[in-house]
Amino acid sequence: MTKEHPTGAKLPRIGMLLAGDRSYPSFAAFCEGLGALGYAEGQTFAMEARFSAGQLDRLPVLAEELVATEVDVIAVIGAVTLQAVRRATSDIPIVFTVVLDPVSAGLVSDVQQPGGNVTGVTNFDPAQAMTQIKILKQTLPNLARLAILGDAGVPDTLPNLYTAEAEAAGLHPQVVLLRGVEDIEGAFEAFRGEGAHALLSLEVPRTSTHGRKITELAVSARLPTMFGRDLARYEPLLAYGTSLAAAARQMAGMVDRILKGAKPGDIPIECVTQPELIANLTVARRIGITIPPKVLALADEVIG
Incomplete structure (x- = not known):
């Protein structure tokens, strides 16, 4: 069921940055996750997606582009992508996935209370x-x-x-x-x-x-x-x-919560392991x- 959006109201803008390309399964899974929650691109939200196609040196520029579009939240896949977006903004909420250990990497302070403008889903399976x-x-x-x-x-x-x-x-x-x-x-x-x-x-x-x-x-x-x-x-x-797509679908749920008013720093980091x-x-x-x-x-x- 598609969420209704008031006529004339500004559509929420969701940004996404990937180090891969548009064919990356996690991108489709994220969009499917939004769809399952009732979102329809162009009707209830606007999407701003950027892909570096494996060219990691392009990530900082693409992150700046996303920030400049004034999106309401940015979804990212991978630690290097998260780092690029964090350098570009400390205000826009960021939701990540496919980050092995965000605490050890110094990306968040605590999994239960990440703080700041970042939360997300890790698929790290130590086994x-x-x-x-x-x-x-x-x-x-x-x-x-x-x-x-x-x-x-x-x-x-x-x-x-x-x-x-x-x-x-x-x-x-x-x-x-x-x-x-x-x-x-x-x-x-x-x-x-x-x-x-x-x-x-x-x-x-x-x-x-x-x-x-x-x-x-x-x-x-x-x-x-x-x-x-x-x-x-x-x-x-x-x-x-573990399917990264499963983590991306779960990430969509976090984006939904943020668009409804939740603060990313108050949302505990979740873990998905379904090998x-x-x-x-x-x-x-x-x-x-x-x-x-x-x-x-x-x-x-x-x-x-």
Whole structure:
């Protein structure tokens, strides 16, 4: 049911900033979340969305653009995006998602009482890295050398976490951080040079934006690849984690509360962890491996 808006009244303006592009599932999920709450773009609210398409250096400019449009609230995805918007405004309410640990990162003071103009939803699951590596080891019993692909433009929290978990699992990790799409082929050359047995691609802006190229190169190299749950659309061998779309839909609920008068600093930060495993048998056949039945039995979805 669409919310009614008084004729002639100014429509509330919702801003959104993403480090990815318009095809990013979290953008659609956020819009769906607003729709489920009765919002209709152009009828009950106006949307101002900006996308950096993996070019993180554009985020500060896009954040300034959003602030200049005088939006009533800004929704952001990712810590680096949140930081850009926070530098642009200390007044406009900001709602975030896909921020691992906002307290440790110094983005908020307390999860129950964030304070200031920021609140949001974290999807951080401290067990995700360990579980992804465990699934890879179950799939590839001889796994010893694990390539880890990340993003040089964001904090090194994830690469450090995955490196530690790989070492704890008895693996030799090889971390490459992308500075742009031009680095991807060089990364695969480095993986081949080190004799990587599998690739774990982290859920960060550049790997998310260029996921299709990464999986195409992985198939060509016959390199088994694990992505996060929402990047299953790029057809890696395996995808595991919490759907970022679920967090984005929950973020829409926080935006609704703020538009109704709630102060962001008084809204406790919420956590969403709903992990799913997707296995792609078509890719398995193309790269010449067999996904063991015990791994397929864990899968929420099997493709091919």
